[in-house]
Every structure is written in structure tokens, then in C-alpha cells.
Amino acid sequence: MTGHARDLRQAADPVIFAQQALNFSPDTWQQQVLRSNTHQVLLNCSRQAGKSTTAAIMALHRALFYPGSLVLLVSPSLRQSSELFRKVTEALEQLDKRPRLREDNRLSLTMQNKSRIVSLPGSESTIRGYSGASLIIEDEAARVPDELYYAIRPMLAVSKGRIILMSTPFGKRGHFHSEWTDGGDSLERIRIPASDCPRISAAFLEQEKRALGDWWYKQEYECEFVQTTDSVFNYDLVMSAMSDDIKPLFAADEQPWEKNRDQFFITDEVEPLLGRST
């Protein structure tokens, strides 16, 4: 096979790219993620399954084969974004034909083909300066602040880019949980418990179960959104208590703030929630 034909096959198939160019054998679920072209993908993954490694390969494949791409990697903290970026540079070093880099620093690189990979720590202000991302990957999405996620989404509307949220669950809260449970049918959801990861043995999991206890074990290894320990009310209990059949205490036209507006402190943030204008 000529070098050109090999490049074309790697461009068309990120799994072949991982196998041939990075000497890396993706697990079955990693192959599914790498080959997916769904607009939004949610990966609910056990600890140590291989999320960050997959994120780095996806980022590199996009940047190498789609000139001019902006790839944003978002993590909850600076330490994690540095760690993820290190995985990208390690993968780059595996390449026989390394791309020429025009700019390279601790958290971002720009290739000669004008593609950029930027690894951002999780604060909403860091994302504001970027636009036109064709791929955004949130690693440990359950711990990325919701404000950051809400700042990212409008960017995709314009660029028509893809967003991949990868995470181990972290309680029944936040955007990762709400997208997983209520995000609609257009999202691709992939669940990888530790028992599906060929590198995690049953004996190790048995030990972990004993050491961590049921609550942590379910969250860390079985992809379960377990109730947060600090909640006063259980999530399922609250959801089961919701009913459209129960009439509100005040009819829509007799809300107390309507009758006695001056006794209520109604701010600009509260006003839209009341669904009325002053």
C-alpha cells in the first residue's frame, strides 16, 4: 500500500489511525466512540476505562486530517487539562510523520495545517475567547461547572461542531446527569462499566467493592448516578412526588406577588421565572 493510500485510510477511519499510526489497539467501546459521527455523544464510563486516552486520539485525528480545525478539550481543573494535553503530545510523538507545529505551549498546539488543539481548565471565562470549534470534548464532564457547558453550547450552533461528554458519574446533578437522563433521543449514549473494560480484573473489582463500600463502588465502577450524600431529599423521591394532577396553591391569576408586588423583591433574574413582565 502506498503512503498516500495509507494516509487516506487513516483519515477515513480513526480506529485504523490509532492502530497503524499510534500502535494502539482501541477496545470495542473505544472503536465505537472513535467511529461515531453523531453530533453529541455521552460516555458514561467507569474509572480508568480509557476516557482520556480516547479523547486525546479523537482530538489528534481531527486536527491532523481536517485542516483548520479548532479542537477544544475541557477539563474540570488545570491539573486535569495539563494531564489530558500530555496525552495528546505523547500520541503525537508516536507518529512516524510528525506534523510541523507552528506554535506549541503547555496547553495548546497549532499545526502547519492551521488546526489547533487547546486544552482548557474548567472555568467559564477561559472558553469565552474561542469560536468556531469543530470538536469539543469535555473530560470528567460531571465535574465541569454547568456555566462552562452553557457557555460552550452556543458556539456549536454556529460551527455545527460535535460535542463529546465523557465522565464517570458524580451524583444526580449537573449537566452530565441531566443530558444523560433528559437530553433527548438525538444524543448517542454509551455506558462502559468496569466489568466491560478488559484491563480491570474481577479480583481487583472485588477488592475495590470492599474498600470503597457500595455507594462509591456503584459510582466509580458501575456508572450509576447515585444520590449525592448531602441531599436532604432523595432525587427519585422528589421526581416521584411531581404530578401535573395537583393544582398549584395559587391559581395563575392570583399569585401573591401580583397582588402585593411591593412586598416582594423581584430582581431581573427572578422576573423571567415568573413568566410575567413588570
Ligand SMILES: Nc1ncnc2c1ncn2[C@@H]1O[C@H](COP(=O)(O)OP(=O)(O)OP(=O)(O)O)[C@@H](O)[C@H]1O
Ligand atoms: N485500548 C487500550 N489498550 C491498552 N491500554 C489502554 C487502552 N485504553 C486505555 N488504556 C490505558 O488505561 C489507563 C487508563 O486510561 P485513561 O487515563 O485514558 O482512563 P480514564 O478513564 O481517563 O481514567 P480516569 O477515570 O482515572 O480519568 C492508561 O494507562 C491508558 O494508557
Ligand SMILES: [Mg+2]
Ligand atoms: Mg481520565
